[in-house]
Amino acid sequence: MADSSHGPASFWTQADALLRKNLAFHKRNIRSNVQLVLFPLVLCMLLITIQTVVNIELSQPALRCGCICVDSNGDGKCEKKCGIEYSTVDQAWSCPVASPAQWPPLLQIPAPEYRAVQSEFIASMDLPKESCRKSSSCPATILLTGKNRTLGRNLGANMIPRSSSFNISDISHTMANNILGSDSKPQPTFLMEPAFFSNLSFYYLQRHCPTNSSFTVPFKFGSAVLKLECSCVQGLNLWRHSSSEINDEVYKGYRRGNPKRKINEIIAAYDFLDTDATRFNVSILYNSTYRNETGKYPISAIRMPRSVNMASNAYLQFLLGPGFKILFEFVKSMPKQESLLRLEISTRLGPLFFTWVILQLFPVILTSLVYEKEQRLRIMMKMHGLGDGPYWMISYSYFLLLSSVYMIVFVTFGSLIGLKFFTLNDYSVQLVLYFLYINLQIALAFLVSGLFSNVKTASVVGYIIVFGTGILGGFLFQFFLQASSFPRGWITAMELFPGFALYRGLYEFAQYCLNGYFTGTVGMRWKHLNDRDNGIKEVLIIIFVEWLVVLSVAFYLNKVISSGRSPTYTIRNFQKEPQPLLQKPSSERQGSIDFVQMEKSDVLQEKGKVVQLLQESSISLAIVCDNLKKIYPGRDGNTEKHAVRGLSLALPHGECFGVLGPNGAGKTSFINMMTGIIKPSSGTAFVEGFDIQTQMNSIYTSMGVCPQHDLLWETLTGREHLLFYGRLKNLKGAALNQAVEDSLKSVNLFYDGVADKQAGKYSGGMKRRLSVAISLIGDPKVALFPYLHKRIFLNIDSFVIY
Numbered sequence: 001m002a003d004s005s006h007g008p009a010s011f012w013t014q015a016d017a018l019l020r021k022n023l024a025f026h027k028r029n030i031r032s033n034v035q036l037v038l039f040p041l042v043l044c045m046l047l048i049t050i051q052t053v054v055n056i057e058l059s060q061p062a063l064r065c066g067c068i069c070v071d072s073n074g075d076g077k078c079e080k081k082c083g084i085e086y087s088t089v090d091q092a093w094s095c096p097v098a099s100p101a102q103w104p105p106l107l108q109i110p111a112p113e114y115r116a117v118q119s120e121f122i123a124s125m126d127l128p129k130e131s132c133r134k135s136s137s138c139p140a141t142i143l144l145t146g147k148n149r150t151l152g153r154n155l156g157a158n159m160i161p162r163s164s165s166f167n168i169s170d171i172s173h174t175m176a177n178n179i180l181g182s183d184s185k186p187q188p189t190f191l192m193e194p195a196f197f198s199n200l201s202f203y204y205l206q207r208h209c210p211t212n213s214s215f216t217v218p219f220k221f222g223s224a225v226l227k228l229e230c231s232c233v234q235g236l237n238l239w240r241h242s243s244s245e246i247n248d249e250v251y252k253g254y255r256r257g258n259p260k261r262k263i264n265e266i267i268a269a270y271d272f273l274d275t276d277a278t279r280f281n282v283s284i285l286y287n288s289t290y291r292n293e294t295g296k297y298p299i300s301a302i303r304m305p306r307s308v309n310m311a312s313n314a315y316l317q318f319l320l321g322p323g324f325k326i327l328f329e330f331v332k333s334m335p336k337q338e339s340l341l342r343l344e345i346s347t348r349l350g351p352l353f354f355t356w357v358i359l360q361l362f363p364v365i366l367t368s369l370v371y372e373k374e375q376r377l378r379i380m381m382k383m384h385g386l387g388d389g390p391y392w393m394i395s396y397s398y399f400l401l402l403s404s405v406y407m408i409v410f411v412t413f414g415s416l417i418g419l420k421f422f423t424l425n426d427y428s429v430q431l432v433l434y435f436l437y438i439n440l441q442i443a444l445a446f447l448v449s450g451l452f453s454n455v456k457t458a459s460v461v462g463y464i465i466v467f468g469t470g471i472l473g474g475f476l477f478q479f480f481l482q483a484s485s486f487p488r489g490w491i492t493a494m495e496l497f498p499g500f501a502l503y504r505g506l507y508e509f510a511q512y513c514l515n516g517y518f519t520g521t522v523g524m525r526w527k528h529l530n531d532r533d534n535g536i537k538e539v540l541i542i543i544f545v546e547w548l549v550v551l552s553v554a555f556y557l558n559k560v561i562s563s564g565r566s567p568t569y570t571i572r573n574f575q576k577e578p579q580p581l582l583q584k585p586s587s588e589r590q591g592s593i594d595f596v597q598m599e600k601s602d603v604l605q606e607k608g609k610v611v612q613l614l615q616e617s618s619i620s621l622a623i624v625c626d627n628l629k630k631i632y633p634g635r636d637g638n639t640e641k642h643a644v645r646g647l648s649l650a651l652p653h654g655e656c657f658g659v660l661g662p663n664g665a666g667k668t669s670f671i672n673m674m675t676g677i678i679k680p681s682s683g684t685a686f687v688e689g690f691d692i693q694t695q696m697n698s699i700y701t702s703m704g705v706c707p708q709h710d711l712l713w714e715t716l717t718g719r720e721h722l723l724f725y726g727r728l729k730n731l732k733g734a735a736l737n738q739a740v741e742d743s744l745k746s747v748n749l750f751y752d753g754v755a756d757k758q759a760g761k762y763s764g765g766m767k768r769r770l771s772v773a774i775s776l777i778g779d780p781k782v783a784l785f786p787y788l789h790k791r792i793f794l795n796i797d798s799f800v801i802y
Ligand SMILES: *[C@@H]1O[C@H](CO)[C@@H](O)[C@H](O)[C@H]1NC(C)=O
Pocket: 148, 149, 150, 151, 154
């Protein structure tokens, strides 16, 4: 027997062995890895295609600044002229406006059918009778209140002019001097006042209307002259005792809601508070409905400025006399460039799609981990001495590498095809988020893999989580994010779910990118981490802390599970609790084992022998068991199970020992204790003098285990299996190659290139022989075999057949 001078494989040797095996394994699986990495590319292509199609649609002439053909010098050649003056309302917004037009400031006046009148809901008898609605002659109302009624009424009277003066040849002065208004719907920008393009509704406000009150004002706009039909509206100012009275009245008159309710709209309401001769303090109630319709209407667009001007003029006249006035001639927008409606899809769909892309890795990692568990390859490696440390380190590093390559390909490709999501945001901020998240994701997969013993279930659950998270993120979580009234604390609580934390991060990237895109600046930068409300900092902290916690919990649980009951190696039914039947050790080498009932006295004799042996300074026997016991705690109301009850055994070198017994006799528990898969409840055993309680790592180098079922990687060759397990036995260099060769020869797998075929293609017998070769590589001093149909006589020191 070759003496195994090599000690247990060090951490790094184990890690190296596993790394080489994994490299070979993943080289075979390169196709699925490449497919995985290509998934984001397909998604990006999809996004960019949608974006291109939509942008082609958006650049249709109907949505772009209007143009006409002008034949200015009559030579038949036409000159293309574009501009706001040639555009429809739909086109106008996109036109460049180098010098915006000046528009007279209008007042928003309710349409005749909505103006406030008396009704049973509103107890104010100073309002006009409802009959005025029939003749469209209802006055438009202004409500007033304040601390000093005399002053308030005085100001209210000053607000509405007694008469209007129209000078057709001086339009701008006319517009400034009189109060003109409209009931048309405002536009979000003030590049164009829509009232001037709709002949429907154009009013001037006056205290009393003459009978023939309507006339036409020519209004020059560009080269066109617009004829504006102006009709007189009587202005009514009414005093109310308090602002809450006004509030009530306005609330009851609101147009939405109950269709049967009387609609009573007013122009505006003024609360003059503590205004006196030295202080002008007013608060104006105006109708902000349109302003909030899109959130984009500037205050000038909803025709607010004129109502402020009315109040300040009224106060000025109260102080200085009726001749004084602040002339408010026009409002005007800022100049602007041509604006094109373009979709930057990565900012719209990015958070949803990219959440999917990143989460996609989760089921991949999970199934890979569960596969090794389901196939019991993890246990097999453990029995051959692969510790948890190297296993975790190499698996983790591999998944991290895979995830990183995946993300790098994704971000690179996304940037190359020009998705602004990637190019506008700072890469280093993105990198930190992605890197932290893929680490958390791997740790989570390790944690969750403990719950599954079946690859199919794991992958189904994994994909449900991926798609569910994306959908919930896009349609629920994002809704909460955008609702400013939703408590921020709840948002943070939701972010404790890792998928939502990722979603939040991507969402903020998209928001900053959108901002940058439309303002022509950049997206997220490091300095933005300090912005209030963006939540990026808190997302990063959550992900990092969760990673630490999940990783330690996963590692801890893994230790507990693998040292306690291993789900795949537990013996489930212990209805009977028979004494293990042991064959008396025989001095001849013998492969077959007879079923011999042992006498109680023999048991006692063996016990005595063990006790005696243990008193000697060194144990020179192959296996010594000292009162080994395994008791499984009671479960589901069952009593506790005594799987192995006080087994004592002394097994010298050069002996073949068989363990026989009916199902549930405790054979597997015994073998599992000997191989370190479970810990004995009490007692201990020594293999080659090493204690199974404390020196399992040393035992692994001198023990070979052949599992009951072949535990092989389908895609690895026989030689790769042996190389891997040989390295775990601390064989190196030439010795390793020699050992592999010998062992292939000894099980007759060396010839015809069988050794270099993938194990999945082996026949049942070849797989069995490979399993035997694996258990014998590295010349174990003790080998544990299940009962073999074809007896294999091998040149081995001692072995136990179970
Ligand atoms: C109310 O205002 C008028 C001036 O319009 C002033 O004469 C009067 O003293 C004020 N009343 C009070 C109670 O301040």
